[in-house]
Amino acid sequence: MQKSIALSKSVLPVCVAAIFALTAIFPVSGLTADNTITRGSTSGQTTAKGYDHPNQFIHMRPAKIAENMEPVMQHPDQDxxxxxxxxxxEKKFGKKPNILIFIMDDVGWMDPGFNGGGESVGNPTPTMDRLARDGLVLTSAYSTPSCTPTRATIHTGQNPLHHGLTRPPMYGEPGGLDGAVTVASVLQKLGYVTQGVGKWHMGENEASLPHNVGYDNYYGFLGVSDMYTEWRDTYFNPEIALSPGRFALMQKLPFNHNNVRCVKGAKSCENLYEIDLTTIKDLDQDWAAYSEKFIRDMKDNTKPWFLYHATRGCHFDNYLNDKYAGKSPARTVYSDCMVEMDDILARLVKTLEETGQLENTLILLTSDNGPECEIPPHGRTPFRGCKGSNWEGGVRVPTFVYWKGMVKPRRSDGLFDLADLFNTCISLAGSPGAEVAKFVPADRYVDGIDQASFLIGDQGQSNRRSIIYTLNQFVAGVRVDEFKGHQTVELERAIYPRGYTGGFSGAIIPLTGGATVTNLYTDPQEDVSEGIRHIPIGILMSQEGNRYAEVLKKFPPKIIIKFGTN
Structure with missing residues (x-):
């Protein structure tokens, strides 16, 4: 814990004295005392006025709206x-809007067609592409480096340092959402029917089960798909699958092996059927049918609803059912899975249309992290890094928002963190901005930001000034505008010189010196430092890192589960 706090004192390790000195030289406004701008180069003064662009806020200061919430870039007109x-x-439909979060597993930024993948990589995604084209594509939307931290971030509005699930719990390990205020629990209080379907993976102890943290009903599994399959596979894991003793040990490990149904008020979840190499093939189809039924059942309900649909695909192991095996032009199990995910989204949208609920439903599609790169075939990203790392490839995820008649078709590079879903959903339910604070204890920090006006405003800009990156139990960096500063990184090939090296196989390295700043527009591969060449930017980035270090002093990290023992 102390190590984590110490590492976070400055996202960019620049001398504090230099920061204050240079801040005086480079005032935030960029203006001299007489409000003139003198600039140019060795060739002489320029008369070019230059341009300010939307969603660029490094020269501006956000507003503090509550002691335990992130500051906000305010846009009164779009609000x-x-x-x-x-x-x-609401006047038209007589109730608050429905909310559908469709979260896929290990899908990379460039897997869907709307981000350049789709047909060009052998897995057409026509439904995703159509909805994205008619909605808002968020080109800089951020998850955490792995699945459990992201899912907990969506549910709590906190980054992993505050909710404490810094890595996935596996095979019955303790750790979950015990005592957390979740978006589902708040929406329940605001009159919503809350339904979860699919992958949970946020703890299996009683206090962490879905129906005990805000869901009226949950249908899915409590872990992650490889927990049910990899030790059964005689090809990938003969060391266990072909050893009766080892196999028996896996069968006895204290995790739930079943697809389950969890109902509010029940003491435990109901086991429906065991998940194995056969039943896993139809899981996503089973879950899709359950969500379809929920949408149909809610057709004439006077209450709005929240549906969290978390797919199994396309996390390894991808055991495809017969309908989708070979259906993608690439004919890999990963690309076949992407085709299946697109079809499932199409089914849910069609059900919304047929029941007359499409216009009153916000649909957000995203992924829990970047592509997993250690088990091929896997997803794609144009950025450096993969799942398990804080490089852009590990945490920048494909995301769009579709809302017929409400969200204007466009693309935006405004910053969006999946923690923002907590605030934004509560805002749509009638408690915008600082009102979120009344639902959480005063000693609990909310890292999310209400982005409702960003999504709904015709020319909406992000209400978020920065992204705070985390990696396991560490602060990893900060992004403001197109600039990213690093403090802790994952070096993919630091340990293993060959083979498939993804985020979980690398070494975690705290940076102890230098000015490591990257311009993500000119260097999306993050292989060149801008820190020394552009010192003024480094100073401004340091200020943002130091601001969040003060947040961690007041609201210290809470680590429930992590890598290592230190």
């Missing part, structure tokens, strides 16, 4: 526009 649109929609 007003969003509230007026929401009020008109």
């Amino acid at each position: 007003k526009e969003a509230r007026e649109k929401l009020a008109a929609l």
Whole structure:
């Protein structure tokens, strides 16, 4: 714990005295005392005025709206526009909007067609592409480096340092959402029917089960798909599958081996059927049918609903059912799975259309992290790194928001963190901005930001100034505008010189010196430092890192489960 706090004192290890000195030289406004701008180069002064661009806030200061919440870039006009649109929609339908979160597993930024993948990589995604084209594509949306931390971040509005699940618990390990305030529990209080379907993986102890943290009903499994399959596979794991003693040990490990149903008020979840190499092939189809039924059942309900649909695909191991095996032009189990995910999304959208609920439903599609790169075939990203790392490839995820008649078709590089879903969903339910604070204890920090006006405003800009990166139990870096500073990184090939090296096979390295700043527009591969060449940017980035270090002093990290013992 102390090590984590110490590492976070400065995201960019620059001398504090230099920071204060240079801040005086480079005032935030960029203006001299007489409000003139003198600039140029060795060739002489320039008369070019230059341009300011939307969603670039490094020269601006956000507003503090609550002691235990991240500061916000305020846009009063777009806030007003969003509230007026929401009020008109509520008047039309007589209730708050429905919310559908469709979260895939290990799908990379460039897997869907709307981000350049799709047909060009052998897995067409026509439904995703159509909805993205008619919605808002978020080109800089961020998860955490792995699945459990991201899922807990979505549910709590906290990054992993605050909710404490810094890595996935496996095979019955303790650790979960005990005592957490979740988006589902808040929406319940605000009159929503809450339904979860699919992958949980946020703890199997009683206090962490879905129906005990805000869900009226949950249908899915409590772990992650490889927990049910890899030790059974005689090809990938003959060391266990062909050893009766070892195999028997795996069968007895204290994790739930079944697809389950969890209902509010029940003491435990109901086991429905065991997940093995056969039943796993139909899981996503089974889950899709359950979500379809829920949507149909809610057709004439006077209450709005929240549906968290977390797919099994496309996390390894991808055991495809007969309908989808070979259906993608690439004919890999990963690409076949992407085709299946697109079809499942199409089914849910069709059900919304047939029941007349599409116009009153926000749909957000995303992934829990970047592509897993140690078990081929796997997803794709144009950025450096993979799942398990804080390089862009590990945490920048394919994301769009579709809402017929409410979200104007466009693309935006405004910053969006999946923690923002907590605040944004609560905002759509009628408690915007600082009102979120009334649902959480005063000693609990909310890292999410209400992005409702960003999504709904016709020209909406992000309400978020920065992204704080985490990696396991460490602060890993910060992004403001197109600039990213590193403090802790994962070096893919630091340990193993050959083979498939993804995020979980590398070494975690705290940076102890230098000015490591990357321009993500000019260097998306993060292989060149801009820190010395562009010192003023480094100073401004340091200020943001130091701001969050103060947050961690006041709201210290809470580590429930992590890598290592230190």
